[in-house]
Amino acid sequence: MVAYNLDESKALADPALLDKIDKLFECNVGEYVNLPQLVVVGDQSSGKSSVLEGLTGLGFPRDSGLCTRHATQIIFRRAEGGERKISASIIPGPDIDDEEHVSRLKEWAFDDIQSLSPASFSRMMTEVHGLMGLSTTRDDGLPTFSKSVLKLEICGPSEDHLSVIDVPGIFRNTTPGLTTKDDKTMVRDMVHGYMKNPRSIMLTVVPANVDIATQEIIEMARELDPEGERTLGVITKPDLVDKGTETKLGWVILRNPGQMEMQDGDPDRGNLEEKLRSQHPWSTVPRDRFGITALRVHLRETVTANARRAFPSVRSEISKRLRTSLEALQALGAERETPDQQIRYLLDVVSAFQAITSDALNSNYSANDHFETEKGLRLASNIVNRNEVFAEDMAQWGHEFDFGSYDEEEVPDVSESTPDDSFDTELSAPSTLATRKCHTLSDIEEILPETCKIARPLRGSISPWLEKQYRESRGFEIGTFNPVLLSTIMKKQSSKWIALANGYISDLAVIVHSFIVTALNLACPDTQVCHNLLSVLLDELLDRYKKAVDEVEFLLHVERSGTPMTLNHYLNASLQKCREERQVAKIEEKAFDDCSHGKVVRVGDLAHQQHMSNMTYTIHDISDILRSYYKVARKRFVDNICMQAAGYYLVNGPGTPMKLFSPSLVTCLTSEQLEEIAGEDVLLKRKRRQLLKEVADLKAAKKILF
Structure with missing residues (x-):
C-alpha cells in the first residue's frame, strides 16, 4: 500500500x-x-x-x-x-x-x-x-x-x-x-x-x-x-x-x-x-x-x-x-397576512398616491422621474392646456351665427342655401370640430355625455335672422322690443355651448381618471391590489365625475334658459363700443378726402345717415345688445365651467376624485374588505416564502x- x-x-x-x-x-x-x-x-x-x-x-x-x-x-x-x-x-x-x-x-x-x-x-x-x-x-x-x-x-x-x-x-x-x-x-x-x-x-x-x-x-x-x-x-x-x-x-x-x-x-x-x-x-x-x-x-x-x-x-x-x-422581496411590498398588515400596506399606498397627486397639482414634476415618462401624470398642465382649448373653441365655434359686419346692407357670399338663406360656411377652414380631444375610457364612459361634432358658425349678415326672430316675437311695444326676445335669440346663438361644455367636462374626467389609474399603479407595486382598489373605488369615482357633469348641465340651464342678466359693467362699455363702431362705419361711407384735411364728412351727410326705419333701428339695437351680452356671458360661462364644474368637482374642491383614496377610507374597511382588496393570493404567499428563505440563506x- x-x-x-x-x-x-x-x-x-x-x-x-x-x-x-x-x-x-x-x-x-x-x-x-x-x-x-x-x-x-x-x-x-x-x-x-x-x-x-x-x-x-x-x-x-x-x-x-x-x-x-x-x-x-x-x-x-x-x-x-x-x-x-x-x-x-x-x-x-x-x-x-x-x-x-x-x-x-x-x-x-x-x-x-x-x-x-x-x-x-x-x-x-x-x-x-x-x-x-x-x-x-x-x-x-x-x-x-x-x-x-x-x-x-x-x-x-x-x-x-x-x-x-x-x-x-x-x-x-x-x-x-x-x-x-x-x-x-x-x-x-x-x-x-x-x-x-x-x-x-x-x-x-x-x-x-x-x-x-x-x-x-x-x-x-x-x-x-x-x-x-x-x-x-x-x-x-x-x-x-x-x-x-x-x-x-x-x-x-x-x-x-x-x-x-x-x-x-x-x-x-x-x-x-x-x-x-x-x-x-x-x-x-x-x-x-x-x-x-x-x-x-x-x-x-x-x-x-x-x-x-x-x-x-x-x-x-x-x-x-x-x-x-x-x-x-421589496417589490412585493409589506407582508399582508393579517388585517393590521393589510391596513399598514394600504396606508403606505395612500401616502405614495397622495405624494404623487400633490406634486402633480403643484406642477412639481422634478420630484419624480415618472413625470417624464408618464405624461398623463402632469395633471395641472394637462388641465390648464385643456382649459385654454375650451376657451378658444368657445370663442371661435361657440356661436351659431357669426355677428358679421355692422352694415345691414352687406350682401353675403352665399355658396349654398342655408336654413335662413342669409349665411354661408367658410370653405377654406374645417367645417366641423370634434368637441372631445381625449381618447375615451371604458371605465367611465357610461356616465359621460355622448361625443359629437359641431359645425362652423354660419357666416354673413346676422340682421335678416334677427329680423325674422323679431317679427315672430313682437308685441305692442313702441320703439323697443319684447324683453323675452333676448332670451330666445341668446339660447339659439349659444346652442353649441352644450356640445362644447360636455366635451370639455368629459375630457377633464378622462384626464383625472387616467391620472388616478396611473398614479395608483405607481403607488401600489402589486397589480392585483391596484385592480382591487380601482374596483372598490370605481362606483364612488363615477359618482364624483357625474357631479361635475351635472354641474355643467346646471350652468348650461342657468345661462341658456334663465333670464339674461349681468352686473358686469363691461356689458355697457361693449354696447357703447358696438354702437360707436356702427356709427363710424356708416360715417366712413360718406367720407371723402379733400386733400388738405384728410377724410371729411359733410354735416348734412351726418344728419342723413341717422334717418332709418323703426324696424332697422330696432334690429341694430338687438344685434348690438346680443353681441355685447353674448361676449360677457361666454366669458362668464367659460370661467364658471372651468372653476366650478371642473375645478371644484374634479381638481381642487373638498370632494374631488383624488381625495377619495384616503386614510379614512382605509381605516373604515372591514376585515372582509381588507382581505378582498389587499390579501395575498396563494402564489404571492409562496413567492414571498421562497424569497424570504432565499434571502435568509444568502x-x-x-x-x-x-
Whole structure:
C-alpha cells in the first residue's frame, strides 16, 4: 500500500476554504449560486459504493434500494488529536413547502459515532428514508427518490480535507412496484443538475468490463464538459481502457473488493491493489493513477485548486444574488397576512398616491422621474392646456351665427342655401370640430355625455335672422322690443355651448381618471391590489365625475334658459363700443378726402345717415345688445365651467376624485374588505416564502464568506 506524505497533503489542501464551501452547501446556497464541488456519478452497477467505501472507510449498504435514493454529501476533515468521529444530518430539499417537515429533517442528527458497520448504516438509511417520506414497500404510493441531502461528516487525525457528493446512479430499466419512468427521468435530471454546474468536478465511475465509450454517464460528461477539464474518470473492475475516453484530468484505476472477498471478511484493500498492480498489464500503469490512495491525492489537489479558482466569483455572485432577492422581496411590498398588515400596506399606498397627486397639482414634476415618462401624470398642465382649448373653441365655434359686419346692407357670399338663406360656411377652414380631444375610457364612459361634432358658425349678415326672430316675437311695444326676445335669440346663438361644455367636462374626467389609474399603479407595486382598489373605488369615482357633469348641465340651464342678466359693467362699455363702431362705419361711407384735411364728412351727410326705419333701428339695437351680452356671458360661462364644474368637482374642491383614496377610507374597511382588496393570493404567499428563505440563506452565506 502506498503511503503519501501527510504534510504534503496538508499543504495542498485549504481546510478553511473547504469548510466555508461545505457550510454554503448546508445553507442551501447551491440552489442559487453554483458552488465548487466534487460529485460522484455513474450507473447503478458501476461500483460507486465500493469507490465511496474506499474513500470514506464506511461500510456502505449493498442494497441499492437503501443507498441510491438521494444525494449524500460526505465531508472529510482532519482534527488533530482524539479519535475518528462520524456525524450525520439532513439538509432539506428546496422543493419542500411544509415548514413542519423541514423542521423534522433539520432536527434529525446522529452525533459522535466512531464507526458505521454495514448493518448500522442500513438501519440509519432506513430511518433517513422514513424521515424523507420515501417509499419503504412496493406499491405504497410514496416517492422513490428525494431532493433532500444526507450529510455525513467524518473527522479524525488521519483524514484529508475533502468533500464529496454522491448522487443516485442513473438506470435504464424500471422495476415494477419500485421505480417508474418518472423516477428514471427524475434521477437523470438530478444527476444532470449536479454535473452541469460549471464549478463542479465530476468523478465519473465506470466499470472496465463494459464498452466505456458508450456509457451514458460518459456521454453526459462529454456533453457538459467537452474539453474534459473538470472530469476525473475512475475505472472499476479493471480491464483495458478504450481509446477515445481520455480526459484532461485523466483516469484512476481502482481494484474494488469482490463479493466473495467481502463475505470472507474485511479485506485489505491496499494489498488487493498491490497484488493486482504487480500483474501485467496493470504494472505499466503509473503509481499515481492506480489505487484508492492515488485517487485521494488527485481529488484533494483537483478540488482545492478548483475551489481556489472559483471562490472569488462565488463571493461576488452571492452578493449580487442577495441584492436581486432583496429587491424582488421589496417589490412585493409589506407582508399582508393579517388585517393590521393589510391596513399598514394600504396606508403606505395612500401616502405614495397622495405624494404623487400633490406634486402633480403643484406642477412639481422634478420630484419624480415618472413625470417624464408618464405624461398623463402632469395633471395641472394637462388641465390648464385643456382649459385654454375650451376657451378658444368657445370663442371661435361657440356661436351659431357669426355677428358679421355692422352694415345691414352687406350682401353675403352665399355658396349654398342655408336654413335662413342669409349665411354661408367658410370653405377654406374645417367645417366641423370634434368637441372631445381625449381618447375615451371604458371605465367611465357610461356616465359621460355622448361625443359629437359641431359645425362652423354660419357666416354673413346676422340682421335678416334677427329680423325674422323679431317679427315672430313682437308685441305692442313702441320703439323697443319684447324683453323675452333676448332670451330666445341668446339660447339659439349659444346652442353649441352644450356640445362644447360636455366635451370639455368629459375630457377633464378622462384626464383625472387616467391620472388616478396611473398614479395608483405607481403607488401600489402589486397589480392585483391596484385592480382591487380601482374596483372598490370605481362606483364612488363615477359618482364624483357625474357631479361635475351635472354641474355643467346646471350652468348650461342657468345661462341658456334663465333670464339674461349681468352686473358686469363691461356689458355697457361693449354696447357703447358696438354702437360707436356702427356709427363710424356708416360715417366712413360718406367720407371723402379733400386733400388738405384728410377724410371729411359733410354735416348734412351726418344728419342723413341717422334717418332709418323703426324696424332697422330696432334690429341694430338687438344685434348690438346680443353681441355685447353674448361676449360677457361666454366669458362668464367659460370661467364658471372651468372653476366650478371642473375645478371644484374634479381638481381642487373638498370632494374631488383624488381625495377619495384616503386614510379614512382605509381605516373604515372591514376585515372582509381588507382581505378582498389587499390579501395575498396563494402564489404571492409562496413567492414571498421562497424569497424570504432565499434571502435568509444568502445572508447566512454572506456571513460565512465575509
